[in-house]
Structure formats: structure tokens, C-alpha cells
Amino acid sequence: MLAFTYWLLKPAEETQTQKYNILFDESVLGLNLDAAVKYRGISVGKVSRLRINPKNSEQVEVQVTILKTTPVKETTVAKLTAQGITGLSYINLSLGDNGAANLVAKEGEEYPVIKTEDSFFEQFEKSLESVSTKLSKTLSGTQKLLAENNQENITLLLKSTASFMTQMDKLLSDEAIANFHSSIKNFDNATKKIDVMMPKIEHFVDNSVAWENKIAKTFSSIMNSYLGIKASMDRFKLAVDSGDFNLKEISTDIVPTMNNTLIELQHLMIRIEGALNQYERSPGDILFKQEEIKKGPGEK
Incomplete structure (x- = not known):
């Protein structure tokens, strides 16, 4: 068996x-x-x-x-x-x-x-060892942190933090927030006014350029007249020096030139005087063109 x-x-x-x-x-x-x-x-x-x-x-x-x-x-x-x-x-x-x-x-x-591979208890034991090691290091670091020479620094830090939080509380009060919103509104209004003003400034610049061009043309015409007068005076001087002093013939060339020059000077002075009078009446016309020009009978 x-x-x-x-x-x-x-x-x-x-x-x-x-x-x-x-x-x-x-x-x-x-x-x-x-x-x-x-x-x-x-x-x-x-x-x-x-x-x-x-x-x-x-x-x-x-x-x-x-x-x-x-x-x-x-x-x-x-x-x-x-x-x-x-x-x-x-x-x-x-x-x-x-x-x-x-x-x-x-x-x-x-x-x-x-x-x-490690069992659950072995892994748990190793993790406990790791945790205990880290806890020991943490306690050692805490002990060093709470030393007497660091307690004063910690106290100062806490006081500074409390003061900072007090200032932040004041800064974030209802009144401060209201002032901040008011400042934003004022800034927005100022921005809108600047946006409205920019086209007027551009118009003023355009008018200034046109006015400068007109004055430049006028001064150019005056310069040409001056050159004509100078040429006539040179001829007059040459005639005097040479003894050929024909006053009628010389005046025929000089008088029209001087007459044109004086007329152009008169027109320039009238324009400048008109611009100055307009500026004295309404200085805002330079930027905003505020003065309303009164039209005569029958003008549109």
C-alpha cells in the first residue's frame, strides 16, 4: 500500500x-x-x-x-x-x-x-523613518528659529506686518475707494476733453500754416519791390554820378515801383492789425474759434 x-x-x-x-x-x-x-x-x-x-x-x-x-x-x-x-x-x-x-x-x-518587493508594513516602516527624520529636522529648525536672538526679529517682523496691514486697511477704506473712483472719472473726463480739443488744435495748426503762407507771400512781394527800388536807386545814383540827370525819365521807373511797394505794405499792416484786433477781442479764437463774425446786410 x-x-x-x-x-x-x-x-x-x-x-x-x-x-x-x-x-x-x-x-x-x-x-x-x-x-x-x-x-x-x-x-x-x-x-x-x-x-x-x-x-x-x-x-x-x-x-x-x-x-x-x-x-x-x-x-x-x-x-x-x-x-x-x-x-x-x-x-x-x-x-x-x-x-x-x-x-x-x-x-x-x-x-x-x-x-x-517590500511588503506594506516594510514600506510603512520606511515611510515612518522618513517622516520621523523630516520631523526631527523640522523640530531642530524650529528650535533654531525660536532662539532668543531670533525672537526679537520675529517680534519686529510681526509688528511691521501689523503696521502694513493697518495701512492697507486704511488704503482700502470706503473713502479711499470712492476717491479712487472719482479720480478715474476725472481722468476719463479729461481724456474726453482732450479728444474734443484735438480736432480744434489741428484746425488751428492748419489755419496757422495758411496764415504763415500768406505772410510769407506778402513778405516775398515786399522783398521783390524792395529789390526793384534798390535797382532804381542804383540807376538814379549812376545817372547822378554820370551827369545824365533826367528826373522825369528816372521818376517814371521809380514811382510806380515805390507806389506798389507802399500799397503792399499797407495791405500787410491792415492784415496784421486785423489779426491783432481779433486776438484782443477773442483770444480763444486761436484754438477754439469762439468769436462769431457779424455778417452785413444780405450776407449769408
Whole structure:
């Protein structure tokens, strides 16, 4: 019966299972022999041996027996997982990359070695260590910040902040905001007045240019008359010097020229006098053309 039982079970177990080694750097407290090995919640094997790693005393070597139908890849990771509140643990396998090659034993290894990752408690413990380290640094920095030589600076800083907030409160009062809105309205009104004034200024500039052109033409005409008078005077002087003093002939050329010059000077003085009188009556005409010219009978 014993021989029959061995023949019935042993070959089947060896042909249907595969042994793997798992090396944990953390404590395997709660993991016992025959503990379950699960793949995404499905039991696919059990723990067959627990011992200290002969090659590294800081690691625990866990040998597991897993069904050959389990897809153990090179990227498969083993993780120690707690089983409820019983305190017992089991090994949970995650596939990784489905396209990776199957895990095989490397040279010098008796069985293939499955990679590991930290358990939840190990990660929690490491995070607590990190938090405690940061908290210790924070407390040390706070202690330095609250030293006696810094307390006076902190007090001054708080007083300055309080004074600044008081000034901001005054600045943002209802009266200040109302004044600010009033200033904006005044600025807007001034902008509108400037917009209205600009066409009048442009009109004034155009009129000034035209007036300057007229004066320039008048002075040019006067200059020409002056040159004519000068030429006549030169002829008169030449005639006197030469003894050919024919007053009638000379006056025939000079008198019309002088007459034209005096007439043009008279017209220029009349225009200048008219412009000055208009400016005295209504100085605003230079920019705004405020004076209304009274039209005579029958004028439109």
C-alpha cells in the first residue's frame, strides 16, 4: 500500500510543480511552512522551506513549490502579504510584463530566484523613518528659529506686518475707494476733453500754416519791390554820378515801383492789425474759434 501510494502521488507532484527560491531582505514574521503562495488571489503553491540565506546572513531564503502552469516570468515579483488580522502571512505573486521570458535558473543557482518587493508594513516602516527624520529636522529648525536672538526679529517682523496691514486697511477704506473712483472719472473726463480739443488744435495748426503762407507771400512781394527800388536807386545814383540827370525819365521807373511797394505794405499792416484786433477781442479764437463774425446786410 505504501509503495502504491508513493507511485501514485510522487511522480505526479514532481511533474506538475516547480521549485523557486525567494530572497527577502525584510523580516518574514508570520510566514510558516506550507503557507500559501498566491497568484492574484489564486492559490498556486506553498512554502516548502524557510532558512537563512547561506550566502548572505541578512537575507531569508524562502523556497516555494508552485504549479508549472503558473506564468512565472523574469519580471514576476513576490511580495509578503498579511492574511487578515490573524498575524499570518502568505506570498503574493504579480506577473509584471506578460511578454517577458519565463524565469529560469541562472548559472550557479539551484532553482530560479524570484525578485521581491517590500511588503506594506516594510514600506510603512520606511515611510515612518522618513517622516520621523523630516520631523526631527523640522523640530531642530524650529528650535533654531525660536532662539532668543531670533525672537526679537520675529517680534519686529510681526509688528511691521501689523503696521502694513493697518495701512492697507486704511488704503482700502470706503473713502479711499470712492476717491479712487472719482479720480478715474476725472481722468476719463479729461481724456474726453482732450479728444474734443484735438480736432480744434489741428484746425488751428492748419489755419496757422495758411496764415504763415500768406505772410510769407506778402513778405516775398515786399522783398521783390524792395529789390526793384534798390535797382532804381542804383540807376538814379549812376545817372547822378554820370551827369545824365533826367528826373522825369528816372521818376517814371521809380514811382510806380515805390507806389506798389507802399500799397503792399499797407495791405500787410491792415492784415496784421486785423489779426491783432481779433486776438484782443477773442483770444480763444486761436484754438477754439469762439468769436462769431457779424455778417452785413444780405450776407449769408
